[in-house]
Amino acid sequence: MTRALTRPPSDEQFTELVHAAWPALYRTAYLLVGNRGEAEDLVQTALAKTYASWGRVREVDAAAGYARTVLVNTATSWFRKRSWHGEQPTATLPERAAPDADPTDRPALVDALARLAPRQRAVVVLRYYDDLSVAETARALGCSEGTVKSQTSAGLARLRTLLGDAVVPQTTSTTPTTGDLS
Amino acid sequence: MTERLAQLLHEEASGLEVPAPDARAVLAAGRGVRRRRRATSAVGALALVAAVGGSVLAVDALAGGSGTDAVDPATPSDAGPVFSLGTTVYLEGGSEQARIDDKAIKSLFYTSAGVLVRHGENQNSDGGGPQRFSLVRPDGSVSPIGVVTEEAVPGTDPEQPYLAYASPAAGGSYEVTVHDLRSDDEVASITLPAAANSDGAWGVPPVALDGDRVWVGSSPQPYLVDWRAGTATPTDAIDPGIPSVTGGRVVRADTDEATVVDLASGEELLSTPLVNDGDTDSWADLSPDGRYLMVTAEDMTSPGATGFEVYDVGTGEAVTVEHPPYDVGWTGSGDLFFLTETDLTTCEADTGECTTRPHGIDVPAPTPQREVCERGATGEICYFEGGGGWDETLRVGGRTYES
Numbered sequence: 001m002t003r004a005l006t007r008p009p010s011d012e013q014f015t016e017l018v019h020a021a022w023p024a025l026y027r028t029a030y031l032l033v034g035n036r037g038e039a040e041d042l043v044q045t046a047l048a049k050t051y052a053s054w055g056r057v058r059e060v061d062a063a064a065g066y067a068r069t070v071l072v073n074t075a076t077s078w079f080r081k082r083s084w085h086g087e088q089p090t091a092t093l094p095e096r097a098a099p100d101a102d103p104t105d106r107p108a109l110v111d112a113l114a115r116l117a118p119r120q121r122a123v124v125v126l127r128y129y130d131d132l133s134v135a136e137t138a139r140a141l142g143c144s145e146g147t148v149k150s151q152t153s154a155g156l157a158r159l160r161t162l163l164g165d166a167v168v169p170q171t172t173s174t175t176p177t178t179g180d181l182s
Numbered sequence: 183m184t185e186r187l188a189q190l191l192h193e194e195a196s197g198l199e200v201p202a203p204d205a206r207a208v209l210a211a212g213r214g215v216r217r218r219r220r221a222t223s224a225v226g227a228l229a230l231v232a233a234v235g236g237s238v239l240a241v242d243a244l245a246g247g248s249g250t251d252a253v254d255p256a257t258p259s260d261a262g263p264v265f266s267l268g269t270t271v272y273l274e275g276g277s278e279q280a281r282i283d284d285k286a287i288k289s290l291f292y293t294s295a296g297v298l299v300r301h302g303e304n305q306n307s308d309g310g311g312p313q314r315f316s317l318v319r320p321d322g323s324v325s326p327i328g329v330v331t332e333e334a335v336p337g338t339d340p341e342q343p344y345l346a347y348a349s350p351a352a353g354g355s356y357e358v359t360v361h362d363l364r365s366d367d368e369v370a371s372i373t374l375p376a377a378a379n380s381d382g383a384w385g386v387p388p389v390a391l392d393g394d395r396v397w398v399g400s401s402p403q404p405y406l407v408d409w410r411a412g413t414a415t416p417t418d419a420i421d422p423g424i425p426s427v428t429g430g431r432v433v434r435a436d437t438d439e440a441t442v443v444d445l446a447s448g449e450e451l452l453s454t455p456l457v458n459d460g461d462t463d464s465w466a467d468l469s470p471d472g473r474y475l476m477v478t479a480e481d482m483t484s485p486g487a488t489g490f491e492v493y494d495v496g497t498g499e500a501v502t503v504e505h506p507p508y509d510v511g512w513t514g515s516g517d518l519f520f521l522t523e524t525d526l527t528t529c530e531a532d533t534g535e536c537t538t539r540p541h542g543i544d545v546p547a548p549t550p551q552r553e554v555c556e557r558g559a560t561g562e563i564c565y566f567e568g569g570g571g572w573d574e575t576l577r578v579g580g581r582t583y584e585s
Binding site: 036 | 188192200209211213499501503505530532535
């Protein structure tokens with residue numbers, strides 16, 4: 001059962017939310033920004049904004065999801081405002097990796113994510129790490145489902161170039177698998 | 183086949199050592215954000231009270247009043263998403279509605295007395311004939327307002343119950359009139375100096391109302407009118423043309439940059455690039471309360487595939503909303519909203535979080551296109567009429583619809 005929120009949370013309520021939501025938000029934040037310190041700042045900022053907008057959270061159960069939306073939008077804002085250290089020039093990268101390229105030359109996953117455009121990075125993380133559906137991702141990012149699909153497709157194509165077909169096979173569907181990942 | 187990618191993402195994340203949260207620091211930061219938001223609103227209200235308090239006598243001298251009701255309610259109008267379809271105005275996202283007794287609605291303005299509707303023979307603002315006005319109160323009741331303008335860009339302030347507009351005066355000059363929407367009475371009329379001309383784009387100089395001040399975008403010299411004091415002074419704080427003034431702030435834009443300036447201090451609060459290179463069309467628009475700036479960059483070579491950015495003027499942070507900007511409205515409290523044929527989406531300007539729900543309104547059926555021919559002075563003139571979709575007559579609150 002959910003509880004409607006008509007007034008700001010008590011310190012205890014909010015502290016409880018911070019402790020409950022922090023680990024998952026931190027992991028998502030790290031995949032988005034690729035840096036532990038920045039990830040911590042990002043989660044703190046997102047939770048602070050959530051506190052300030054508590055009247056709009058509506059239900060306690062929705063608070064963590066609300067905070068995740070704020071986190072992703074804040075990250076996107078950071079990417080745009082700060083000449084983001086994780087952004088790499090794309091013009092110099094090959095459209096496709098050479099088929100016989102040495103796999104050890106390929107960037108690590110987080111480095112590859114950092115080379116995606118911010119919106120592509122967000123959809124990849126939300127869909128393949130947070131296991132959100134296309135519709136849920138669209139709601140989280142405040143964009144259309146069509147945009148999510150096109151950004152997913154572009155992001156996967158870029159990751160295939162960077163990480164190789166073994167990680168993102170050529171026949172990849174844009175529908176995430178949410179089965180056993182262990 | 184994204185199992186491998188998902189697995190790598192989960193391995194990367196689960197291998198992280200997660201630092202313990204500092205809940206006290208988060209709480210303190212949250213309180214700080216909340217305080218800053220409140221302070222932004224409070225500064226406007228304090229400035230308004232101070233200005234009103236210092237000019238009561240001047241107002242009474244003009245209006246002939248006793249002074250007992252000179253302090254205006256500074257309660258901003260917030261009827262949620264306000265829009266119109268056909269001649270019906272919808273408040274609170276459609277839960278309240280009102281019919282306007284005219285042929286078409288031109289635009290919707292927020293005031294503290296309710297939603298001011300500009301209407302007339304057609305939807306056009308320019309070249310559209312007489313511009314009539316009606317006030318829709320929060321309970322949906324409608325009162326016609328005794329003002330008719332033509333080729334004018336009027337001004338309202340969400341925290342004031344007034345309408346300001348310019349009109350031709352004797353001797354070829356112009357005058358600015360302020361009209362109280364609650365009593366349907368004129369409360370001030372100030373004749374502008376001869377240097378305050380219209381630049382030809384409008385029949386009279388366009389104006390904006392901000393507290394006690396009416397900003398007049400006359401050409402070549404803009405003017406600032408203190409309507410309570412009855413003075414008009416030249417100003418360089420705005421440019422000729424429509425004054426983009428709300429919440430004590432102005433956005434000044436050229437082809438490659440938009441800058442938001444605090445009108446009281448002259449401080450530049452935010453600057454953002456615009457792209458107007460032929461292939462891309464950019465513009466910037468302040469929210470009715472002046473807290474947010476909508477910035478667009480439409481790719482003219484790929485129409486329809488565009489979103490826009492919304493900057494928090496106070497913090498400089500921006501969020502992206504993936505929806506064409508032209509039919510996006512502002513609520514009186516600075517949220518964004520837009521409609522589809524079936525749904526209403528509201529987006530928080532500070533977080534970008536959007537909520538979509540069915541609006542439950544029977545939207546107008548698309549009108550068939552027909553050819554209309556009229557006999558003109560030089561022969562028969564034919565044009566096409568209708569042919570639009572359900573949103574052909576849509577007007578959203580908080581947007582100017584001036585061309």
